[in-house]
Amino acid sequence: MSRTVWIIIGVVVAVAVVVGIVVVATDGGEISESGAGQPSPVATDVSGTVSVMAVWSGDEQASFQAVIDGFNELYPNVNVEYTGAGDQLPTVLSTAVQGGSPPSVAAVAQPGLMRDFVNQGVLKPLDFASDVINENYSPSTIEVGTVDDTLYGLLFKGANKSTVWYNVPAFEDAGVTPPTTWDELLQGAETLNASGVKAYSIGGADGWTLTDLFENIYLRTAGPDLYDQLTAHDIPWTDDSVTTALEAMAQVLGDTGNIAGGTSGALQTDFPKSVSQVFSDPPAAAMVFEGDFVQGEILNSTDAEPETGFNQFAFPAINDSPPSVVGGGDMIIAFDDDPATQAFVQYLATPEASEIWASRGGFSSPNTKVDTSVYPDSIAQATAEALANAEVFRFDMSDLAPSAFGGTVGQGEWKILQDFLQDPSDVQGTQRALERAAAQAYGQ
Numbered sequence: 101m102s103r104t105v106w107i108i109i110g111v112v113v114a115v116a117v118v119v120g121i122v123v124v125a126t127d128g129g130e131i132s133e134s135g136a137g138q139p140s141p142v143a144t145d146v147s148g149t150v151s152v153m154a155v156w157s158g159d160e161q162a163s164f165q166a167v168i169d170g171f172n173e174l175y176p177n178v179n180v181e182y183t184g185a186g187d188q189l190p191t192v193l194s195t196a197v198q199g200g201s202p203p204s205v206a207a208v209a210q211p212g213l214m215r216d217f218v219n220q221g222v223l224k225p226l227d228f229a230s231d232v233i234n235e236n237y238s239p240s241t242i243e244v245g246t247v248d249d250t251l252y253g254l255l256f257k258g259a260n261k262s263t264v265w266y267n268v269p270a271f272e273d274a275g276v277t278p279p280t281t282w283d284e285l286l287q288g289a290e291t292l293n294a295s296g297v298k299a300y301s302i303g304g305a306d307g308w309t310l311t312d313l314f315e316n317i318y319l320r321t322a323g324p325d326l327y328d329q330l331t332a333h334d335i336p337w338t339d340d341s342v343t344t345a346l347e348a349m350a351q352v353l354g355d356t357g358n359i360a361g362g363t364s365g366a367l368q369t370d371f372p373k374s375v376s377q378v379f380s381d382p383p384a385a386a387m388v389f390e391g392d393f394v395q396g397e398i399l400n401s402t403d404a405e406p407e408t409g410f411n412q413f414a415f416p417a418i419n420d421s422p423p424s425v426v427g428g429g430d431m432i433i434a435f436d437d438d439p440a441t442q443a444f445v446q447y448l449a450t451p452e453a454s455e456i457w458a459s460r461g462g463f464s465s466p467n468t469k470v471d472t473s474v475y476p477d478s479i480a481q482a483t484a485e486a487l488a489n490a491e492v493f494r495f496d497m498s499d500l501a502p503s504a505f506g507g508t509v510g511q512g513e514w515k516i517l518q519d520f521l522q523d524p525s526d527v528q529g530t531q532r533a534l535e536r537a538a539a540q541a542y543g544q
Contacts, residue, residue, distance in 0.1 A: 147177035148440030153193055154207035154430065157184045163457045170456050171447045178440045197222055202435040205444060207256065209430050211244060211500055217433065218247045224437040226251045232449040240324075240493035241466045245431055253431035256448050257457075258466040260487040261312050261391035261496060262415040262425045265398070267378050268408060270297050270386040278413035282320075285416045286351060292386045293358045300352060300359045301385035302366035303374030304521045307514025311498040311506065312426065313352075313389050314517060318345040320421035324492050331497045333542045337534035343527060348418065350524035360385035363522060372397060379404040389415070391428075392464055392483040406479050414486050425490035428499060429466070458484065466493070505541035512537050 156164050161184055168180045183203065185192040190213055196202045202222065208214055217223045226233065230251060233242060237255070245253025264285075266278065271288075274295035279285040289299035303309040319327050322341040329335045330342070356363050360377055361384070369377070375394055377384035379402040388394065394412070404410040414423070432448055434441055447453050454465035459474040464484040472488075475481040487493075498506030498513055505512040516537060520530045538544075 145177075146175055146439050146443050148438060149179045149181060150205060150436075150440050150444045151181045151183065151203040152205045152207070152444075153183045153185055153189065153196070153203040155184065155186055155189045155209070156207075157186060159460075159462060163460045163463065166460065167448070167453050167456050170453060171444060174447065175440070175443055178443065180444065197435070204436040204438075204441045205432060205434050207430040207432055208253075209428060209499070211253070211431065211495055212502075214245070214253050214431060214433050215247055217435075218250075218252055222435060223252050224434045226254060226434060226445060228437060228442045229254065229446045229449050232446050236449060236451060236467045236469045238466070238468055238488070238490070238493065240490065244493070244495050253433050254445065254449055255429050255466050256432045256454070258429035258464045258484075258487050259391050259393060259427050260425055260464055260483045261427055262316055262486070262490075263392055263394070263412045263483055264387055264389050264415060265375070265378065265394045265410060265412045266387040267297075267383045267385075267404075268411050270295075270383050273297075274386075276386075278411075279416050280414075282348065282416045282418040289352075289355065289358055297383055298358050298360045298385040299387060300355070301369070301374045301378045301388040302353070302359055302521065303369050303371040303388070303390075304366040304518055305368055305370040307509065307518050308498065308507070309371055309374065309390060310517035310521060311513050312391070312496070314345060314349055314513075315426045315494075315497045316389070316415045316424075317348050317418065318342070318497075319424050319426055319492065319494055320415075320418040321345045321348060323421075324424075324494055327494050327497065331494075331500050333501075333538050333544065337538055338528075338531045342531055342534070346520070346527045346530060349520075350527065353521050354524035366521060367518065372401060376401045379410055392480075392487075395479060395483075396462070406477055412479060412483060422491040423486070423489070424492040424494075425487055426494055426496055427466075427487060428496045429464075501538075502541040505538050512541060 154164070164182065168182065171180065172178065189208065190210060193206055197217065233251065233254060241255050242251065244255050245251055270292065274292045276288040276291050279288050292299040321344050326335065326341050359366050361369060374388050375397040378386065378388050379398055398404055398410050432445060434445055451467050451469040451471065454467045454470045455474045457463040458465055458470060461476045461480065464487050466488055468488045470488065472481045472485050475484055508514065513534065516530060516533045520526065
């Protein structure tokens with residue numbers, strides 16, 4: 101992918117209201133190397149403190165600190181203070197907001213939380229960063245951070261959930277090549293089974309793996325507009341579009357003789373096992389549907405090597421659907437819009453900021469201008485390219501739904517799709533159950 105030279109911070113505009121006067125701050129003419137090696141001016145006239153709250157700890161925190169260090173090369177007079185809140189971030193952040201002391205910037209994984217803050221009137225629009233965001237991000241990605249036609253969130257750290265991970269020797273031994281269409285996937289599954297290895301590993305003990313599978317199918321069979329309507333419950337789960345998607349899903353879940361452990365085994369298989377059993381020796385199955393984070397699980401729990409032992413392909417197209425990604429990730433939102441905060445958010449929207457973290461691994465950037473050669477291996481590069489270049493991008497539907505419907509163990513989508521895994525022939529009964537649960541959760 102071609103690289104765009106960073107020209108955003110040639111002149112930094114800092115808005116400071118002093119007795120009604122707008123002061124425009126420009127740099128002092130010094131030149132520093134940015135994290136990606138492109139010369140950029142040092143903004144000596146911007147100063148202040150930016151507080152940041154996110155979930156990142158350990159290696160992720162160290163990588164984000166490297167991003168902060170890159171920012172400080174350009175803005176040496178801005179102090180960035182980071183607080184890691186872990187999985188309790190929604191609670192910790194909401195408490196800070198209610199107490200009147202939110203951070204300058206936060207990274208949140210739940211668009212619904214961002215909308216809650218918008219409705220409370222505590223978030224600042226990212227109008228000050230709109231130029232750099234529009235230059236570097238696709239309209240579909242920008243839409244994720246938009247509420248009522250106003251941009252409030254920047255999807256900085258992405259996750260591509262539209263990937264299928266496969267055992268390379270199993271595919272090669274069966275003479276199967278990675279499919280690009282749904283029909284090719286089903287045909288390849290038959291061939292794999294005939295070769296002596298089950299095609300599918302299903303982590304049915306974790307209901308979220310089933311929602312991810314449904315969402316990938318639905319986005320491709322129904323398209324983005326109906327996906328948005330179903331996400332908002334503007335159409336019922338008894339809609340014909342849901343019927344079509346569940347019938348396609350049943351082509352996999354109903355192929356019980358081609359699932360590792362059969363239906364009962366799949367219902368007892370959690371996500372980690374659904375990955376590890378594909379890359380055991382011998383493998384229990386040849387492939388598993390899940391996101392780009394599968395690579396970390398493979399490397400941590402198996403001896404499989406990239407490319408020779410494991411690889412991935414994009415979730416197949418259905419009925420000539422365009423390149424599409426169901427994803428997740430961490431969105432940057434701002435509670436302040438002082439000059440230092442503006443500079444920091446603008447910096448995070450540049451390819452240079454993302455390239456620093458991407459080069460360290462464990463990171464996929466939705467930024468379309470990132471030089472993908474910086475990713476540590478060809479697999480990470482391919483999943484990140486698919487995320488950035490997706491013609492259609494939609495955030496994980498269940499993450500956008502009320503948690504009682506889309507994110508709670510033993511109820512809502514998770515439980516109902518587990519029931520569907522047990523009996524994939526009951527499409528209409530599944531739809532009725534989903535609609536009852538959705539209507540209750542959405543208060544309708």
